[in-house]
Amino acid sequence: xxxxxxxxxxxxxxxxxxxxxxxxxxxxxxxxxxxxxxxxxxxxxxxxxxxxxxxxxxxxxxxxxxxxxxxxxxxxxxxxxxxxxxxxxxxxxxxxxxxxxxxxxxxxxxxxxxxxxxxxxxxxxxxxxxxxxxxxxxxxxxxxxxxxxxxxxxxxxxxxxxxxxxxxxxxxxxxxxxxxxxxxxxxxxxxxxxxxxxxxxxxxxxxxxxxxxxxxxxxxxxxxxxxxxxxxxxxxxxxxxxxxxxxxxxxxxxxxxxxxxxxxxxxxxxxxxxxxxxxxxxxxxxxxxxxxxxxxxxxxxxxxxxxxxxxxxxxxxxxxxxxxxxxxxxxxxxxxxxxxxxxxxxxxxxxxxxxxxxxxxxxxxxxxxxxxxxxxxxxxxxxxxxxxxxxxxxxxxxxxxxxxxxxxxxxxxxxxxxxxxxxxxxxxxxxxxxxxxxxxxxxxxxx
Numbered sequence: 395x396x397x398x399x400x401x402x403x404x405x406x407x408x409x410x411x412x413x414x415x416x417x418x419x420x421x422x423x424x425x426x427x428x429x430x431x432x433x434x435x436x437x438x439x440x441x442x443x444x445x446x447x448x449x450x451x452x453x454x455x456x457x458x459x460x461x462x463x464x465x466x467x468x469x470x471x472x473x474x475x476x477x478x479x480x481x482x483x484x485x486x487x488x489x490x491x492x493x494x495x496x497x498x499x500x501x502x503x504x505x506x507x508x509x510x511x512x513x514x515x516x517x518x519x520x521x522x523x524x525x526x527x528x529x530x531x532x533x534x535x536x537x538x539x540x541x542x543x544x545x546x547x548x549x550x551x552x553x554x555x556x557x558x559x560x561x562x563x564x565x566x567x568x569x570x571x572x573x574x575x576x577x578x579x580x581x582x583x584x585x586x587x588x589x590x591x592x593x594x595x596x597x598x599x600x601x602x603x604x605x606x607x608x609x610x611x612x613x614x615x616x617x618x619x620x621x622x623x624x625x626x627x628x629x630x631x632x633x634x635x636x637x638x639x640x641x642x643x644x645x646x647x648x649x650x651x652x653x654x655x656x657x658x659x660x661x662x663x664x665x666x667x668x669x670x671x672x673x674x675x676x677x678x679x680x681x682x683x684x685x686x687x688x689x690x691x692x693x694x695x696x697x698x699x700x701x702x703x704x705x706x707x708x709x710x711x712x713x714x715x716x717x718x719x720x721x722x723x724x725x726x727x728x729x730x731x732x733x734x735x736x737x738x739x740x741x742x743x744x745x746x747x748x749x750x751x752x753x754x755x756x757x758x759x760x761x762x763x764x765x766x767x768x769x770x771x772x773x774x775x776x777x778x779x780x781x782x783x784x785x786x787x788x789x790x791x792x793x794x795x796x797x798x799x800x801x802x803x804x805x806x807x808x809x810x811x812x813x814x815x816x817x818x819x820x821x822x823x824x825x826x827x828x829x830x831x832x833x834x835x836x837x838x839x840x841x
Contacts, residue, residue: 400521402703402809406505409449416456423460425528430489439467443474444494445580445638448605449504462541463534471549475580475639477736478553484513495638498615501606513733515705554584560731567594571629575620577613578603579637614643621649631755633741641724642737652759654724655686659761677719684819689762704735768830769817774841789836793829
């Protein structure tokens with residue numbers, strides 16, 4: 395079965411436009427409820443979290459109506475990070491977890507992500523089955539079996555307490571000043587409080603959400619202001635989260651930004667030295683820099699690549715028995731602790747490395763020299779298929795020939811936006827710009 399509504403990370407789109415309408419959310423709730431309700435007993439439960447977008451209230455109510463109409467009991471967590479939903483789904487013995495968020499996208503967008511009872515995101519096959527139910531007539535439950543809805547006020551506190559258990563016992567953050575940019579998103583309360591409770595002096599930014607300012611000039615995709623704040627405050631570290639706090643960018647004391655590749659390299663080295671890195675393998679996507687792969691090889695470690703999307707990273711980790719993975723964009727997955735990317739958890743692990751080694755962030759955040767990488771996005775019209783045209787295929791073939799043996803080219807459709815992503819790596823900057831430019835030009839002509 396194919397998926398039409400689901401993308402690389404659940405269902406996503408512009409709020410109040412298909413598929414992010416109340417009607418579709420209601421139907422998705424009914425379809426998911428029918429998929430997970432395995433018997434006629436009124437004992438099934440689902441936890442729902444959301445970020446701080448104004449449209450989250452609309453979608454939360456619609457999902458709740460759909461789920462309860464199929465007999466699911468709904469537990470409403472309010473604004474919590476995406477990893478908190480994965481954690482609480484498992485902790486509260488729920489059949490299903492749902493996060494309402496469009497991650498790093500602007501407030502105009504929203505999305506719905508599903509987690510199974512294990513706390514892991516659903517597989518492509520499960521999403522396809524939910525779509526099949528969605529397209530058919532959905533059987534509703536009898537009046538006596540309609541589900542209930544209840545607000546859970548301490549879900550965020552439970553998640554915060556869990557996070558502190560992942561920090562090495564006996565260590566504290568006393569004497570460290572940390573800037574944390576919460577992107578006016580789901581972690582605006584929990585991130586500053588956890589860092590403070592562990593002993594850090596906290597400079598909080600992006601912690602005044604109003605429903606419309608999530609990710610706006612802040613967070614992991616807009617690090618300039620936080621980087622300037624780190625330098626201005628003389629901070630030891632900056633932690634920049636995105637709107638649902640499942641990804642992170644690290645800023646060292648000089649204001650330099652370290653992406654997910656650098657953080658993964660540090661953790662892989664440390665875990666390997668501690669005998670914790672299973673099978674000596676780090677899992678990352680095809681977007682991770684070639685320099686990371688070369689660096690790991692020099693350490694006697696292996697890089698396993700997957701398709702883009704933290705869900706595919708996690709699926710590969712579970713299949714291969716590996717416990718560390720992530721994406722260059724800042725999703726860091728540590729299955730010893732969590733079921734999905736967790737930006738704050740990754741930040742805590744970085745801070746633990748600083749405390750244990752006594753070294754500044756700038757020493758720890760620069761693990762390898764990046765191979766020059768260039769990524770450009772080309773927006774295309776609805777219904778267009780730029781990658782299917784002969785001119786674009788010819789341009790891609792020519793680019794691959796130019797890079798053969800000393801670089802690589804990656805062309806893909808975004809799973810969350812109508813974009814063609816053109817990425818290349820090459821030691822020769824001029825050749826890199828030329829190769830990407832020619833492919834982009836070819837795509838633009840038919841987009």
